[in-house]
Amino acid sequence: MTSDAVPGTSEPFDPADVTWTPVSRRLIGARLTVTAIWLTPVLLLTVLLAVLVGGAWLWVFPALVVVLGAWIAWVVRRQVGAIAYAERADDLLVRRGIVFRSLVVVPYGRMQYVDVNAGPLARRFGIASVQLHTASPATSASIDGLPPREAARLRDRMASRGEARLAGL
Template sequence: MATATPWSPSSFTPAHRDYAKVKLTTWAITWGVILLASLVPAVLAATGAGIALWLVLAPILLVLLLALLALRIIRRQVAALGYLEREEDFIVRSGVMWRKQVVIPYGRMQYVEVNSGPLERRYGLCQLTLNTAGTGATAHVYGLPEREGQELRERLVAAGEEQML
């Protein structure tokens, strides 16, 4: 028997739209490096090594195909990110193909940290990481504006301290 969830997808706070730019930049850097590596057989063939044409073209075509597939899913991945603050717990969702929702009771939060890499800082974004006591569950909230991330961290810490009393 299936039960309906007490929250709707529209009730989640989504990742900031600039987080898609961070993901696209990361995609471009990663796949650019992989594409350069796939050009090694072409360079060897150009220097006179006896390499079959299919061994030169296959890695390049494979990398381009995989890169385009990864590119196609980025916007959906960002749209799938979100969080929901409830009275007793905090819910984090993510994933397109493998969907994941982590429900963390405020009383189980051990610590909450705010991180940001160079690309995230460039767009004024951060990532919030929640770690829990006991089972060691960790939840990540991606694509938060820096100020919102700090405020959310303070609210979560306050809610966690309130639940522990």
């Protein structure tokens, strides 16, 4: 029996000797707020339709909206729990996903610039996003749900590591 495993790794989405840093759980509240902003008008319209028309069967639609909201809340909690990043000597790892998992490895020497973003809702929840840009769009990565201080620290660290790696070329 042959093994295609790379020495030193336990599986593709969880390399050995990597300490993962999870994102802030406040990202759950931000994503659920966006969900509520979209689903509340739909719920109100379906309830209004059921009341005005008077058909008992029309109450199925508001119930479906509530079930959809509960399912989204469950999925968002799991999705946010699956997002993490790890800084290594030569690259940054970003993993996400439950069903469709992904692991992005961004070499510091390939980074062109690093953005930190926080819209009004993100600022309200005390979180920010770090966007890493490389020469190839396929290796660019984003980390949502970071506390602002951690986002600024990560931005500065990634920028300095990227410059150091480029200077060594």
